[in-house]
Amino acid sequence: MKPISVGGVRERHHMLRTIRAYFQEQDFLEVSTPMLVPSPGTEVHIESPQVHGLAAHPLWLAPSPELQMKQLLTQGYERIFQIAHAVRAEEQGDRHEPEFAMLEWYRTTPDLNTLMDDTVELVRRTARALTGAETVALNGRSIPLSGPWSVRTIESLYAEHGYDAFTLAQHNETEFFQVYVDRIEPRLGWGKPTLVTEWPAPFASMAQRNPKNPRVCDRFEAYVGGIELCNGFVELTDPVEQEQRFREASEKRVRLGKSPYPIDTQFIAALKRGMPPSSGNALGLDRLLMLCTGAPRIQDIIAFPQRSMAPLRSP
Amino acid sequence: MYDTSDIKKGLKVVFDGAPYTVVEFQFVKPGKGQAFTRTKFKNLVTGSTLERTFKSGEKLAPADTEERDMQFLYREGDQWVFMDVSTYDQVLVQDEQMDDTRGYLVDGTQVTVLFYLQRPIQITPPTFVELAVTHTEPGFKGDTSSSITKPATMETGLEVGVPPFINIGEVLKIDTRTGEYVERVKK
Numbered sequence: 001m002k003p004i005s006v007g008g009v010r011e012r013h014h015m016l017r018t019i020r021a022y023f024q025e026q027d028f029l030e031v032s033t034p035m036l037v038p039s040p041g042t043e044v045h046i047e048s049p050q051v052h053g054l055a056a057h058p059l060w061l062a063p064s065p066e067l068q069m070k071q072l073l074t075q076g077y078e079r080i081f082q083i084a085h086a087v088r089a090e091e092q093g094d095r096h097e098p099e100f101a102m103l104e105w106y107r108t109t110p111d112l113n114t115l116m117d118d119t120v121e122l123v124r125r126t127a128r129a130l131t132g133a134e135t136v137a138l139n140g141r142s143i144p145l146s147g148p149w150s151v152r153t154i155e156s157l158y159a160e161h162g163y164d165a166f167t168l169a170q171h172n173e174t175e176f177f178q179v180y181v182d183r184i185e186p187r188l189g190w191g192k193p194t195l196v197t198e199w200p201a202p203f204a205s206m207a208q209r210n211p212k213n214p215r216v217c218d219r220f221e222a223y224v225g226g227i228e229l230c231n232g233f234v235e236l237t238d239p240v241e242q243e244q245r246f247r248e249a250s251e252k253r254v255r256l257g258k259s260p261y262p263i264d265t266q267f268i269a270a271l272k273r274g275m276p277p278s279s280g281n282a283l284g285l286d287r288l289l290m291l292c293t294g295a296p297r298i299q300d301i302i303a304f305p306q307r308s309m310a311p312l313r314s315p
Numbered sequence: 316m317y318d319t320s321d322i323k324k325g326l327k328v329v330f331d332g333a334p335y336t337v338v339e340f341q342f343v344k345p346g347k348g349q350a351f352t353r354t355k356f357k358n359l360v361t362g363s364t365l366e367r368t369f370k371s372g373e374k375l376a377p378a379d380t381e382e383r384d385m386q387f388l389y390r391e392g393d394q395w396v397f398m399d400v401s402t403y404d405q406v407l408v409q410d411e412q413m414d415d416t417r418g419y420l421v422d423g424t425q426v427t428v429l430f431y432l433q434r435p436i437q438i439t440p441p442t443f444v445e446l447a448v449t450h451t452e453p454g455f456k457g458d459t460s461s462s463i464t465k466p467a468t469m470e471t472g473l474e475v476g477v478p479p480f481i482n483i484g485e486v487l488k489i490d491t492r493t494g495e496y497v498e499r500v501k502k
């Protein structure tokens with residue numbers, strides 16, 4: 001493994017060039033959406049800082065460009081990608097920075113397989129650009145990226161540890177995630193990268209439920225060496241169900257003692273005008289760079305990492 | 316009470332009535348899931364380790380511990396006698412509790428003693444100590460290479476790898492974190 005340039009500046013340049021070249025080949029439009037948004041969305045477990053002093057109406061730093069990029073899809077753009085900065089509060093560690101780089105792309109084809117193919121190709125090409133081979137090394141172990149990646153359902157991963165994923169998802173969310181971070185995630189993607197599919201419907205986020213099996217949603221995550229790289233969905237386009245999910249997530253935030261976020265009415269209005277069937281993926285670029293450089297900490301490949309932040313405490 | 320945002324290396328907490336210190340921790344959070352802090356602890360009394368994953372915001376009970384600067388006075392049979400340098404109180408520590416620390420202490424050495432529920436549970440020597448060599452084989456003449464070491468026994472019984480030019484009676488600076496030779500002390 002080559003030594004990493006200070007802050008990973010050179011490696012990042014090569015990664016971004018590789019990504020842009022891929023999307024150019026695929027006839028994508030590179031777009032740019034605001035960091036300041038009227039609502040950060042309503043993910044139950046994503047904390048967003050509000051920005052004061054800019055406008056009379058409330059503004060937040062976007063935790064992802066998702067809501068705005070989907071509005072572009074409703075305006076007729078068919079294949080779009082963005083290399084965005086995203087901000088999430090209370091997330092800092094060896095794999096988390098409060099401000100991070102996110103690659104997000106959408107196609108107006110409601111197909112998870114195409115998204116997975118994009119993901120595999122982007123990771124392979126980036127590794128080739130940075131390491132000269134379709135291989136990454138982590139903790140002294142070499143992980144081949146060529147050859148077919150492993151595909152695992154959530155149900156089968158939990159069954160290995162004697163759990164029924166659907167029962168846990170329904171009745172004990174904390175245990176669901178505790179089992180995930182303790183026993184499942186650290187082992188994912190070591191022999192070869194792993195795509196984790198068929199997430200239980202309660203964790204659909206903004207993915208559509210599978211039309212044939214409504215217990216699961218059309219969502220996948222990719223793992224290499226225990227590192228989560230992305231979250232991809234076949235997108236929920238139904239405004240009624242979307243508004244309902246926002247409302248439920250808000251109520252859940254309140255139950256957990258967190259402050260609720262407003263529902264993004266511009267986004268719901270755009271869905272009502274009609275969003276084409278689509279799929280989209282969000283991939284953490286700093287983590288991809290970690291993998292392809294062998295950096296043990298995300299801060300090693302960020303030119304200006306934040307100093308250790310004391311987490312915000314909910315009032 | 317502490318919560319997960321207080322977790323850092325060296326934090327001392329109680330589990331099941333036993334005191335532990337944090338040796339490693341990692342923030343973990345699935346993109347769409349709850350945040351946790353994966354934490355590795357060491358039992359302050361037995362030295363055994365324990366891994367726990369805490370949900371963000373979960374509470375941890377602080378261990379009732381206190382660190383005091385003390386001086387090692389002397390050893391009497393199975394007991395090591397320490398004195399608090401500010402109150403002159405004396406404390407007895409059983410030999411089996413001394414672990415590796417016993418190899419670093421000579422009469423008068425300043426140490427930090429960790430008390431849990433008023434009882435001494437851990438003796439921390441200074442980072443560097445100076446100890447005299449009581450036995451070592453003669454080195455090869457003229458061999459100044461520092462990459463080769465030979466065994467030497469210190470006045471405390473501690474065995475240290477030292478450069479070939481070291482002789483009996485010389486005083487050496489030892490790093491107590493690694494147990495390694497640092498340099499010869501000119502006296």
